[in-house]
Amino acid sequence: MEGELVVSAPGGEYAVIVGRGTYAEALPGILSRLDPGGLAVVSHPSILELHGNRLREALEPKGAPWGEPLWFAFPEGEENKNLRTLEEGYRFLLREGFTREGVILAFGGGVVGDLAGFLAATYMRGVRYLQLPTTLMAMVDSSIGGKVGVDLPEGKNAVGTFWQPEAVLADLELLDTLPRRELLGGLAEVAKYGFLYDADILEEMEGWPGGVPPSGYDLGGLVFRCAAHKARVVERDERDLFGERALLNYGHTFGHALESSTGYRLLRHGEAVALGMLMAARLSELAGLAEADLWGKHRKVLFPLLGYVRPPEDIDTGKILSAMEADKKRGRALRFVLLARWQNPRLVESPPGVLVERAVGEVLAEWRRWGEA
Amino acid sequence: MEGELVVSAPGGEYAVIVGRGTYAEALPGILSRLDPGGLAVVSHPSILELHGNRLREALEPKGAPWGEPLWFAFPEGEENKNLRTLEEGYRFLLREGFTREGVILAFGGGVVGDLAGFLAATYMRGVRYLQLPTTLMAMVDSSIGGKVGVDLPEGKNAVGTFWQPEAVLADLELLDTLPRRELLGGLAEVAKYGFLYDADILEEMEGWPGGVPPSGYDLGGLVFRCAAHKARVVERDERDLFGERALLNYGHTFGHALESSTGYRLLRHGEAVALGMLMAARLSELAGLAEADLWGKHRKVLFPLLGYVRPPEDIDTGKILSAMEADKKRGRALRFVLLARWQNPRLVESPPGVLVERAVGEVLAEWRRWGEA
Numbered sequence: 001m002e003g004e005l006v007v008s009a010p011g012g013e014y015a016v017i018v019g020r021g022t023y024a025e026a027l028p029g030i031l032s033r034l035d036p037g038g039l040a041v042v043s044h045p046s047i048l049e050l051h052g053n054r055l056r057e058a059l060e061p062k063g064a065p066w067g068e069p070l071w072f073a074f075p076e077g078e079e080n081k082n083l084r085t086l087e088e089g090y091r092f093l094l095r096e097g098f099t100r101e102g103v104i105l106a107f108g109g110g111v112v113g114d115l116a117g118f119l120a121a122t123y124m125r126g127v128r129y130l131q132l133p134t135t136l137m138a139m140v141d142s143s144i145g146g147k148v149g150v151d152l153p154e155g156k157n158a159v160g161t162f163w164q165p166e167a168v169l170a171d172l173e174l175l176d177t178l179p180r181r182e183l184l185g186g187l188a189e190v191a192k193y194g195f196l197y198d199a200d201i202l203e204e205m206e207g208w209p210g211g212v213p214p215s216g217y218d219l220g221g222l223v224f225r226c227a228a229h230k231a232r233v234v235e236r237d238e239r240d241l242f243g244e245r246a247l248l249n250y251g252h253t254f255g256h257a258l259e260s261s262t263g264y265r266l267l268r269h270g271e272a273v274a275l276g277m278l279m280a281a282r283l284s285e286l287a288g289l290a291e292a293d294l295w296g297k298h299r300k301v302l303f304p305l306l307g308y309v310r311p312p313e314d315i316d317t318g319k320i321l322s323a324m325e326a327d328k329k330r331g332r333a334l335r336f337v338l339l340a341r342w343q344n345p346r347l348v349e350s351p352p353g354v355l356v357e358r359a360v361g362e363v364l365a366e367w368r369r370w371g372e373a
Numbered sequence: 374m375e376g377e378l379v380v381s382a383p384g385g386e387y388a389v390i391v392g393r394g395t396y397a398e399a400l401p402g403i404l405s406r407l408d409p410g411g412l413a414v415v416s417h418p419s420i421l422e423l424h425g426n427r428l429r430e431a432l433e434p435k436g437a438p439w440g441e442p443l444w445f446a447f448p449e450g451e452e453n454k455n456l457r458t459l460e461e462g463y464r465f466l467l468r469e470g471f472t473r474e475g476v477i478l479a480f481g482g483g484v485v486g487d488l489a490g491f492l493a494a495t496y497m498r499g500v501r502y503l504q505l506p507t508t509l510m511a512m513v514d515s516s517i518g519g520k521v522g523v524d525l526p527e528g529k530n531a532v533g534t535f536w537q538p539e540a541v542l543a544d545l546e547l548l549d550t551l552p553r554r555e556l557l558g559g560l561a562e563v564a565k566y567g568f569l570y571d572a573d574i575l576e577e578m579e580g581w582p583g584g585v586p587p588s589g590y591d592l593g594g595l596v597f598r599c600a601a602h603k604a605r606v607v608e609r610d611e612r613d614l615f616g617e618r619a620l621l622n623y624g625h626t627f628g629h630a631l632e633s634s635t636g637y638r639l640l641r642h643g644e645a646v647a648l649g650m651l652m653a654a655r656l657s658e659l660a661g662l663a664e665a666d667l668w669g670k671h672r673k674v675l676f677p678l679l680g681y682v683r684p685p686e687d688i689d690t691g692k693i694l695s696a697m698e699a700d701k702k703r704g705r706a707l708r709f710v711l712l713a714r715w716q717n718p719r720l721v722e723s724p725p726g727v728l729v730e731r732a733v734g735e736v737l738a739e740w741r742r743w744g745e746a
Contacts, residue, residue: 087456087525094527097702122495125522125533125613149498152460154467160498161534240498329470 003224007231009238011146012164016231018139018224023132023171024058030167031059031066034128037101039069040093042116043108044076047134050177055107055132069105070096074115078264081111081150083159089119100124103166109135109182110142110269114157117148121163131168135178136186136219137270139170140193140226145234145245156256162239170227172220181308184211185270188277190222191301192250193229195277196345201225202301211304247345250337251277254360257323262315271309274302275363283359284338287351291341303370311368317361324356376597380604382611384519385537389604391512391597396505396544397431403540404432404439407501410474412442413466415489416481417449420507423550428480428505442478443469447488451637454484454523456532462492473497476539482508482555483515483642487530490521494536504541508551509559509592510643512543513566513599518607518618529629535612543600545593554681557584558643561650561678563595565623566602568650568671569718574598575674584677620718623710624650627733630696635688644682647675648736656732657711660724664714676743684741690734697729 002019017026031039039059043052048071059069072092074085093102106116106129113131120129131143149160175183187205194201201222205211213219230248237244255276259267267275281298284290328334336348336356375392390399404412412432416425421444432442445465447458466475479489479502486504493502504516522533548556560578567574574595578584586592603621610617628649632640640648654671657663701707709721709729 083456083460090525090532091527094525094531122522122532122534124531125520125535147498149495152463152467154464158467158497159463159495161495162498 002220005224005228005231007144007164007234009146009164009234011162011238012166014165014167016144016168016170016227018170018172018220018227020172020220023169023174024054026169027058028061028064030130030169031064031103034103034166036066036103036128037099038097039066039103039105040072040096040098041069041105041107042072042074042089042119043106043112045073046076047108047112048073051107051134051174055105059105066103070098076111078111078151078156078269081115083150083152085115086119086150089115090123093119093123098123098127100127102127104129105132106130106143106165107132107134109133109138113138113143114148114160115150117146117163117165118150118160121148121161126163128166129163131165133168133170134174135182136175136223137182137189139175139223140186141189141230141248143168143170144227144230146238147240156259164238168227170223172223175219180212181268182270184305184307185268187211188270188274188302188305190226191305192248192273192277193226194301195281195298195339195342196247196250197229197343198225199342202297202342205301206297208304211301211307243347246335246347247337249335250339250345251275251280253324253327253334253336254279254320256327257320260327261319261323262312266312267309271306274305275367278302278363278366279359280336280338282362283336283351283355284340286355286359287338287348289338289340289346289348294339294342299366299370303367306367306370311364311371315364317357317364320360320364321353321357375593378597378601378604380517380537380607382519382537382607384535384611385539387538387540389517389541389543389600391543391545391593391600393545393593396542396547397427399542400431401434401437403503403542404437404476407476407539409439409476409501410472411470412439412476412478413445413469413471414442414478414480415445415447415462415492416479416485418446419449420481420485421446424480424507424547428478432478439476443471449484451484451524451529451642454488456523456525458488459492459523462488463496466492466496471496473500475500477502478505479503479516479538480505480507482506482511486511486516487521487533488523490519490536490538491523491533494521494534499536501539502536504538506541506543507547508555509548509596510555510562512548512596513559514562514603514621516541516543517600517603519611520613529632537611541600543596545596548592553585554641555643557678557680558641560584561643561647561675563599564674564678565621565646565650566599567674568654568712568715569620569623570602570716571598572715575670575715578674579670581677584674584680616720619708619720620710622708623712623718624648624653626697626707626709627652627693629700630693631688633700634692634696635685639685640682644679647678648740651675651736651739652732653709653711655735656709656724656728657713659728659732660711660721662711662713662719662721667712667715672739672743676740679740679743684737684744688737690730690737693733693737694726694730
């Protein structure tokens with residue numbers, strides 16, 4: 001399916017356009033409306049190799065008044081979403097004479113979107129930008145809502161702001177070249193919307209052989225549904241102040257500790273979130289909050305998404321708890337999103353430590369069993 | 374005089390409190406209202422040496438619930454308003470566990486205010502901050518209005534955003550230790566409000582012997598009047614979109630070229646702006662826009678403020694014009710604020726180059742004559 005939905009946040013109203021093979025046609029019209037004084041594409045070399053020519057053609061229709069686009073590509077990986085890359089971006093744009101009237105195009109996954117969005121938010125006190133996500137994760141989550149920023153060694157997304165894009169173009173065709181492991185990571189975020197808001201998503205995912213949508217499946221419809229959930233949350237709580245947007249961190253408190261205690265190398269973000277949601281579900285049960293077999297249903301949907309990663313020998317409950325403690329000391333609030341029932345999440349400030357420990361231990365043990373099976 | 378005015382910008386409503394010897398008494402009340410989860414002072418070592426103890430006492434009343442403040446001091450000078458210092462600030466705050474609930478206090482001149490404000494705007498996607506300006510320039514101009522940011526080698530304030538403070542505390546007593554050259558620089562910005570909006574300011578300044586207010590002069594009243602002008606402009610055009618706030622750049626297009634063509638070492642910002650306003654006034658006359666002797670009146674008010682700098686041998690019209698060209702190439706709009714009459718400014722996009730050249734040359738020659746006198 002194709003579709004368009006509008007996000008009406010205080011920081012800006014914009015369209016999320018979902019389609020297949022459509023972005024190249026949609027772009028010139030959007031750009032004409034924005035009337036940019038220049039264009040700058042922010043991306044990775046690997047993405048430009050696959051899709052750069054088509055984007056170039058879309059950006060350079062005959063007689064386009066905005067001129068030749070600038071191209072700023074930086075290496076893939078969360079470790080490059082940092083102040084160094086940002087500084088290179090600023091200085092490149094300045095040297096090339098990119099003005100306040102220009103428009104930046106973020107062409108990539110979450111790393112590109114976060115960095116390009118922050119570049120746009122802070123270059124000459126703010127220029128406009130477009131999100132052209134190339135991963136499922138970015139399409140259903142990070143490209144919508146204007147959370148932009150970079151990492152520091154002391155904290156992920158420690159530097160950032162809120163800056164809404166002018167439009168989000170989610171073109172499913174770009175996912176055809178997405179590595180399967182990236183697809184699975186995106187599906188973890190899709191499952192998150194299921195657990196938080198949408199039983200239908202879970203029902204579909206439970207039926208998928210091997211955890212992935214069967215061929216011919218309407219992935220566009222799924223992306224649209226997830227984007228609509230995200231848009232609704234952003235509209236109600238753009239700046240993450242009222243506890244609504246915080247619910248989207250389901251699985252993330254555990255997930256972040258898993259990422260940092262494994263040095264950000266072992267697990268992709270989606271995999272860490274999948275394991276984190278398993279832990280949150282188990283904790284919800286242990287805390288007497290949840291209805292029966294919350295964890296069982298999580299297992300069925302989430303373990304198939306972990307096919308590319310084996311449980312490491314040297315990870316244990318203690319390490320993960322220490323990583324959570326370290327996060328807390330660095331000022332990161334240790335709030336947990338737990339589920340009282342399906343689609344009934346709530347924020348919990350300080351669950352009993354002994355239950356947190358048990359939830360982590362049980363999920364790690366189950367992950368090992370699953371890995372051996 | 375003492376007084377308080379409220380700035381009602383879309384990005385936030387806040388008080389500008391002008392007084393003498395008052396900030397230490399006002400701070401605990403303001404902090405109680407903000408109920409911060411922590412405090413971090415951003416300043417220079419030289420300022421903390423003079424005023425740090427008093428600030429510490431004001432921040433640590435008995436039983437204050439916000440705990441011991443953190444102190445982040447960086448060396449003076451525009452050359453330290455950069456991404457390096459910013460990174461040090463971020464990492465310091467993270468290591469110390471400073472949270473999103475904390476409040477940053479900018480305690481210094483424009484450099485401190487700009488950097489601390491940007492730190493506040495982007496640390497963990499934004500924390501609150503207070504402006505405690507210690508220079509006349511910061512009290513009448515940079516501390517009000519939320520323009521925050523840092524410089525890059527390729528451009529001053531090239532990185533930044535808009536982020537309004539929770540309050541501005543302008544305490545005249547802090548100016549008692551201000552070097553006289555800094556005072557003169559601040560008076561150039563005061564004169565700017567005179568030329569743009571307020572004939573009374575000019576009338577007073579014309580009567581000052583040696584260009585400085587006589588002892589016993591009500592500097593508080595003057596600061597309040599300038600702050601009120603600034604507040605009004607910020608309220609109408611917070612994000613510099615409608616041409617209203619751009620008028621505050623009177624003298625700055627020339628001034629910026631003067632700063633960059635002399636390597637940012639020769640001239641203080643206020644001195645460059647003073648010379649820039651002289652050039653803008655002369656250009657207004659040459660363009661047939663202004664009433665007679667605009668320049669003459671500028672000379673009378675502004676040349677006395679240049680007492681600490683001699684015209685350098687190696688500066689000429691060509692260098693200044695080249696610097697403006699370079700600014701233009703880097704995407705900085707070369708708009709001039711000209712005066713049609715007193716208190717009647719307007720934006721002019723492209724005045725004839727030959728007139729710009731003449732205005733620059735004549736002011737440089739007049740500056741040399743003045744310097745020799």
